[in-house]
Amino acid sequence: MTYKLENLGTGSALRQRLEEDLSTAEIEALESTIQPFIEIDVAPSQSSQAPTVGQSRLGGFPDLPVGFEYPRLKGKPAVLLAQINFAEVPSLEEFPETGLLQFYLADQPLQEFDYRFDLHQQNDAAALFFPAPLDDFIPQTHNRTQSNNPFIPTHHRLQFERKLAPATPFDTEFADLTIALEDFEFFGENYETALGELADSDDKNLITALNLLGGGGHKLGGYPGFLQGDPRQDIFPTTDWDPDEPFELLLRLISTRDVNVAGFHLYFLIKRSDLLRRDFSKVVFYFDR
Template identity: 45%
Template sequence: MTNYRLEDLGCGEALRAILREEISDAEIAAIESTIRPFVAIEATVSGSNSPLPWESRFGGRPYLPTGTDYPHIDGKPAPLLAQINFAEVPPLDGFPTSGILQFYVVDKPIWEWNHSWFATADRASMSYGELMELAGAKVLFFPDPILLVEAVTTDFRFLPSFEHSLVPERLDLRFQIKLAPMDAGGLNTWVETLRESEFFAENYDYALRELSDRTSNDALLEEAAHLLYGDGHRLGGYPAFSQSDPRAQLFPLAFGESFPPYDLLFRMVGQPGVNLHDSILYFLIPPADLQSRNFSNVLFYSDR
């Protein structure tokens, strides 16, 4: 396992110097121990009117092999949220290097989604796929996509216009490996030495605010601040939940003591062209399932 340092985030000694003003070297070392790579996703308005069906995208129409049923949620065709072609993604440990992963969401405004699906009384008798649909999402994976236009569906006139689509205009995606530690909430929840430190949460929060105040004339520090806050769309890495971590508080209540560990698979945030407003969408997966390319036990959570 690689041991990363704050300087690996790309901002030299400046970040360490700012954090040292508020937290100890031991606490900084604990933060550094959580640094791991993830895939940052940049989404921009598409520059192509005729993208290939298998290209990565937010929104638009999906790659769908001929004869494959279009996914439905609540009895209606579901809008494509995101399509990831792993042949276009830089390698990330544990993640596929090929295949197409798709995320769909229910066709209704986000404030009408079932945000408390995990509290349903009959959860124990439901499969994870049924729970995903109850939450308003669906995941499909094509491990061996056929890269021939004549082998895929290209006529989607049978679909509605998706008036409530979160991504009304298709966005092209670019991928880049980056490094980041756990966000502040994760550090306070999962790192025992920091959780037990009496003033760490308060001091680290102050250090992050101080960091943000100093980024106006330093692009590298600004990028470091985004990484420490856990901003942006991503594959892998840490979820950086905007409120409490459902894996620590909500899911165990619903699933019991046998609830397995879950890591972040994919996260989407609001930006121009992605109409999430203040919500963040998380798709979580057991690490063992990700290794085996089993996407049938993914859980969906939307944070508001």
């Protein structure tokens, strides 16, 4: 499906502003990259409000099937980063419609995480997927008295909304656009100028648009919106790199007032074929800031 800038929900102001710096061909090329994603809104929960079994959450403890051993990473109980119940999530192509997806991190400072990005050696993070139904799931706890990695001290409630956004300047898809538009030598520079002008605007629609164009905040699917260049080809091991099937964004979380992830952006990436098979055993964890 082909989308237009107006489909981003920011009115006509965005097109009018971009037309000041970009040609019609450049805007159409940017529009060609627009794709849907799920925006995640985080709302801190009151400590007295226990989450219901299977409820989506950030932090806290997971829900697991009866008899399922609590996940461990590096010999210690793992830290639950997020639990996503897809029954609560708007439909997104290729993603599950039901089931519970959980993301875990090792109980250690983020600065000590493995930076090798080897699919067969990563042991600092993990993802678990449980297809519905969730009838035999029970809330979990463990005896960890103190965590070295209390990213989110208590659980936060999550809400989901389907939105649209184009590729960001650091995504490989944007680089492909620049190559395709070789007749427009300064496309990338002009686009960065346009983004800078958006940042100076006091128009709420343009501020919302800037957030979308820059990669947004917490999200499922869509473009990763890396902060320091796209690592998927240069950093990931060549034995696992396939230009015909790159790693795509599964989950992204960023540091906010309510989400303490030590100033980092956290990314969980997956190959499309694995996502379609609902095989989350090869999910790759990456972070930058």
